Amino acid sequence: MNIDMLVESVGMTANELKPFLIKEIDEFLEADKYQEKYEELHDVVFALKALAYAHLNQHIRIDWNFSPKKMEYRLRTYATISKSVPIFSSNLIRDIPIGIVHFAFGCFKRPWSNQNPVKNGTEYEILMLTDNEYKRTNQRTNHAILTFDRVSSIEYSFLSSSGNRSERNIVLVKIPDFLYKYAKERCNLQGAEQALTLQIEAALTNLVLLGNPIFHFHSWESGIVLSSECIEKILMNGKKIFSPYLTISRLNFVAGDDHIKQSTLDRNEQNMAQFYESHLVDYCDITVVESTNDKEFYENELGKKRDTISVISFSKKERYEVRPDKNANKILNFITGGRAVHEKGYFELCKEVPLLVELAKQKGLGFNLQILCKEYDHLTGTLKRNSFIESLQKHIDSLGVTDFVQVENKVSLDQLRLEISRASALIVPSLYDPYCLMPHYAIDVNRISFVSNKTGISENIRSREYVFDPSSLGSLHYAIKLWLEHPSTFVLENVHKNFSQLYLEDEWH
Incomplete structure (x- = not known):
């Protein structure tokens, strides 16, 4: 077993480890039988190695043989280094x-x-x-x-x-x-x-x-x-x-x-x-x-x-149908979301926004796009993938569409369905996605979806006018223009074996 990696994974400061070392020393001194003393001594050695690593940022080598058998027993029995019962x-x-x-x-x-x-x-x-x-x-x-x-x-x-x-x-x-x-x-x-x-x-x-x-x-x-x-x-x-x-x-x-x-x-x-x-x-x-x-x-x-x-x-x-309903005649309000990663296609989607804003103006409509991708660490409160979020916002600013695109927090599933229900339609701009459940959430609230042809779920969409190529500028614009001028029913039909089987x-x- 790699004891050094086990020591490193403890992840505590020297001051935090000090009480544990003292506790292990006390247990060693309180032990009666030789075997108990021997085992407790190994706990002392491990705690000392962990404290030394935390303080020196390097491993110390102890002259006597340090057997990993006790650590193996602890992990196999408790899944922890200490004797913490399930x-x-x-x-x-x-x-x-x-x-x-x-x-x-x-x-x-x-x-x-x-x-x-x-x-x-x-x-x-x-x-x-x-x-x-x-x-x-x-x-x-x-x-x-x-x-x-x-x-x-x-x-x-x-x-x-x-x-x-x-x-x-x-x-x-x-x-x-x-x-x-x-x-x-x-x-x-x-x-x-x-x-x-x-x-x-x-x-x-x-x-x-x-x-x-x-x-x-x-x-x-x-x-x-x-x-x-x-x-x-x-x-x-x-x-x-x-x-x-x-x-x-x-x-x-x-x-x-x-x-x-x-x-x-x-x-x-x-x-x-x-x-x-x-x-x-x-x-x-x-x-x-x-x-x-x-x-x-x-x-x-x-x-x-x-x-x-x-x-x-x-x-x-086996089959879903959603009749077109733009929800608001005065504004085209679109929504998308997911992990803050490149393959979700947010950058490519934003490139379409100037075209879509112009299309909306031609139809006498306003335009808005919500991107729900911000997520915070629940312990530290820090923004995850901060560099990606910053790059995305700079990209939006450089395109001159800051007033039309909002990068917002991810929400609960119930809240996500509510947000989709308030939108004109869902957009899935993924450059790579084995499936994507988002269109199902849209169907739940009777909203149509414009879906990337790079997603697995696109294979199930029978109304191909709602499928677009996110890597081809203008493809989404064409699909939305067609929807505005000749609205059709969104149809999703199972072409593969159902998960329930x-x-x-x-x-x-």
């Missing part, structure tokens, strides 16, 4: 049989709440999956979602409870993220795999799994699980499904170096993600993608087996 919000969780385990390390950072800003579509899709039929029609099961979070011990809680022990309960399992966060920030998850998988093993130990369960890997970060022989023995007993979501391999393939710093992941992060993503595609029984483009990429560019790649859609119904045994063959 916390259960309800003792019922200890006995609930789990049929589906979701490994969602990179996309379920906070518990879902309608009062919180939408973090990402993946989080929402996971919750949609938790109501799927299980193996047979009309049969449901219980789900466990494992994730890393800012907790001091493993925490087990009900995300939702049905009152029925055998089905429709969702257990959220939070694993302390001190090492995961440290390793991911430094693009070195591989260096921390042994310790991280011990933490995951500790979390799994307290779950009661049904025979032949389903293990669903969400996003590339979950690939760290594959490095553990102990967890591998558990996985052998069940079906394995992988959902890449962002499909990093294709993003890495299409992203230009000029914009890589403003993308979701930088080049080093993309390379790390691609490594895990490729392993997961090879390992799992089924890889679920959300567009034909992704399926063809995995099959043709990466040479993956065709019969293991499946395209699904996250549409709840994913866990049925008939779909595995």
Whole structure:
């Protein structure tokens, strides 16, 4: 085990560590038996190494052999360096049989709440999956979602409870993220795999799994699980499904170096993600993608087996229709939003604004565009991706459209639907998006969407006049002009397998 990385991941100042060192010394002095003294001495040594690193900013080498066995035991038992016992919000969780385990390390950072800003579509899709039929029609099961979070011990809680022990309960399992966060920030998850998988093993130990369960890997970060022989023995007993979501391999393939710093992941992060993503595609029984483009990429560019790649859609119904309603005759009020990253296409969208403002004037209308992409760290209050936001605002100012475009905060899902309902239409300008749930939110409030042809969901849009090319200046302008002059019904129709069928045994063959 990499003890130095474990020391670095503690992330506390020397003054903060001083009381812990004194506590460990006291426990060493209070120990009676030789074995207890020996073990407590190792705790003292670890605390001293951590304090020294925090104070000197370099590791000290201690002459006697420092065995990692105790740290391994702690991580495998408690998922922490200290003896912090797991916390259960309800003792019922200890006995609930789990049929589906979701490994969602990179996309379920906070518990879902309608009062919180939408973090990402993946989080929402996971919750949609938790109501799927299980193996047979009309049969449901219980789900466990494992994730890393800012907790001091493993925490087990009900995300939702049905009152029925055998089905429709969702257990959220939070694993302390001190090492995961440290390793991911430094693009070195591989260096921390042994310790991280011990933490995951500790979390799994307290779950009661049904025979032949389903293990669903969400996003590339979950690939760290594959490095553990102990967890591998558990996985052998069940079906394995992988959902890449962002499909990093294709993003890495299409992203230009000029914009890589403003993308979701930088080049080093993309390379790390691609490594895990490729392993997961090879390992799992089924890889679920959300567009034909992704399926063809995995099959043709990466040479993956065709019969293991499946395209699904996250549409709840087979067909949706929205009749055009500009909502306000005096102003064209458009809305867009999502992560503050280059591939969302905000820069390209803003280039269209001068054309759209002129179009609005010709029609005797006003114009306004809301971009909901600002997000703040819930602990520090600092603006995330500040450099991107600053660059976007400068871009807006340079185009002379400052009075027409507002860059605003991300909002909760309920508030997002409300904001869309107040708009004339939704715009999805993404340069790259495996799917995109935003048009579904617009449909919920009877609003049409102008959707980029670079998104997976665009494959489902039958009314092609609402699909545009964000990389071609004037394409969106043409679509909106056509809508104003010859309004037509927005039609979205499922052309792929529905997500609700994913866990049925008939779909595995």
